[in-house]
Amino acid sequence: MTPDQSVDFEEITHRFSHLWQALNCGSDETRQILIDRVRDALDRGEARLSGAAPGIIANSFVLEALVHDGAATQIYRARHRDLGTLHAIKMPRPDHADDPVLRKLMLREAEIGMALRHPHISGTQAVLRLADGRPALIMEWLGSRLADRLREKPLSPDEVISIMISVLSSLEAIHAAGFVHCDLSPLNLLFADGDLCGLKIADFGIAIETGSRHGQLDLAFAGQPDFASPEQMAGRPLNGRSDLYAAGLLLSLLLRHCDGEGEELQALAIRLSQRNPEDRPENAKAALHLLGGLAKHTVDA
Template identity: 55%
Template sequence: MSSELPPDDLEAIATCFAALWQALSRSGAEPRTPAETRLLADRVRDALDRRLDRLDAVEPGFIANSFALEAMVHEGALTQIHRLRHRDLGTRHALKTLRPDQADNVVARDLLLREAGFGARLRHRHVAAATAALRLADGRPALLMDWLPSSLSERMRKASFRRDEVAGIAAALLSGLEAVHAAGLVHADLAPDNLLYDGKDLATLRIADFGIALEAGRRHGDVDLAKAGRDGFSAPEQQAGEPLDGRADLYACGRILRLLLEDRADPPQAEEPLRKLAGQLACLDRDERPSSAGIALAMLHGIQKAS
């Protein structure tokens, strides 16, 4: 039996394809932007992969046929984070995806997929990057991550920190940053609510949320973000929209350490070396900061040995 399609079928498919391409590449008389065309083509490809006969068809049941949705734990302006449970293993995971009303936001979609690519480059015990990229039934991309239920900001609201706890947090943060920077990236959004742990042991602290991370040497304007970062933690060069390197993350690290040292459970004189390190990291002039996370970590180790 011949596997070739009859000429009439090929002609009908070619006609439909031409009409499809016209719809993908133009909106009425106006051409779509390349990003819009790419997004629409991706939606069509996703529907074909799933053998759906409608672009808005939604498959019921489990995500990726493996994960049960337990709860939405966070919703931002562009994204949502859900808690999942693996249907067979019972393990918990986090899923980050676009809000349904942002499914066609080209910039948000590209940022999420960039974050997935960054996750493939990062494997470190103090980094919580995406472990896999999934596609939801409605076509939205999604990132699968380890589930870490508590943040440093939550812990800060409960009790003050001992000196050894502050030093341990600094060591975890700088160790994770060393891996991030070795991968050629700048996190650019370090803050207490992006530092997660298992809820019991601060030694499990990990750097999370690479949504606005950049390759070193780039600026956020390069990825269509006019302003990125947060007040109180973003380095001056980041606020000015300049190209970034790892020293921008060291600034945020210093600001975090200063916060931890403000309400101490130990006598003030016991914290002076750590306070001095925090000041060096959070120096307004980036040329006056340590040149790398590795050097800052060595400085911290020197403080710990001397104490």
């Protein structure tokens, strides 16, 4: 509307009166349909008036907060407009919208995350395509990271064992599906409502098929150097034992934040994180068996 165009407020009032009558008459289903249409119209109108992109995607998710702003991707806490449920939404940064390698990696991450189902794995729930063509991964919302929890207060030996059972059981499922996670660290171990028993492995952005190398994905190196196995650092083909190396370093870190004795757990950590893959346990199931014996010993003690 240009400045010289007049506004017919009487007509607007008249139309609003009819709308109000419609909203207060008829069935609940009809009323809800009308409310949704009004809300959608207001959303579109707000975007035109403000000149800024609305914090709503797919007409379904309201972006509430940016919780991770990485070099190539962003993660938002989002709420479903109708269900009220919280979700994490991962998408490429706008300045990486045309990055073909990143797009390929994110779609791979979605495929892997949707194929894995386990109580201690944070999977992908759906994939959306944004208006500018970027993929957006919809995942369950888990508001706490183990990395943050370690800074708050010491862990008990039982909590250390619980965390490692969650990690190793989920690794067993990941490896059984033919993948190596490749990015195990406290940053990618999430939980909700302060419940460490609900700990889940997240972020399959650099997961690969067993026996593959990251160079096959056009990545010179992928992972966190503090937790990556020697073979991963060297760009060699990987299998589940590479994740066990990271699990060993994770266990050592947990024990440094533990307020109890843990000599046997430390011995397990050393065995898991041997530089030679052949010196580590054969697989996650074998590591779980070793951990189970320590857990039983702790309970009996």
